[in-house]
Amino acid sequence: MKFSSKLLAVLTSSLGLFSINFAVSLPAQASVVCEPGTISNYQNGSLATCILRQDMTVQVYSPSSGSSNFECQAKKFISFDDKAQFKSCQLSQEIKIIKGNSIETCPAEYKVYVSVSTNGIQSITCSP
Helix, strand or coil: CHHHHHHHHHHHHHHHHHHHHHHHHCCCCCCCCECCCCCEECCCCCEEEEEECCCEEEEEEECCCEEEEEEECCCCEEEECCCCCEEEEEECCCEEEEECCEEEEECCCCEEEEEECCCCCEEEEEEC
């Protein structure tokens, strides 16, 4: 009986470690699905622009303003800077931008532009 208890303990511990390792080691991946023949890259190989094949949600994080989500429209350009940070796209849904004490509405079909300064201040603008 002692032998089977030790075996059960070892087996349970091993399965527990395997489960934890499996859960922790799965990498997060993101991809941009582009229309064939529309991809433009920087010299360092990172994506500069392309036309999106499908609608895409882009999440941008800034320490000063937190997370912002942008619904980018399929069949329109999306662009990134040379460090692979999101720069702009045409919106598929309206967004609200908080600027100080006011809220600006950026309608669907407008182009949104995002930049983050070296000190982490995020700037979001939009235009028709």
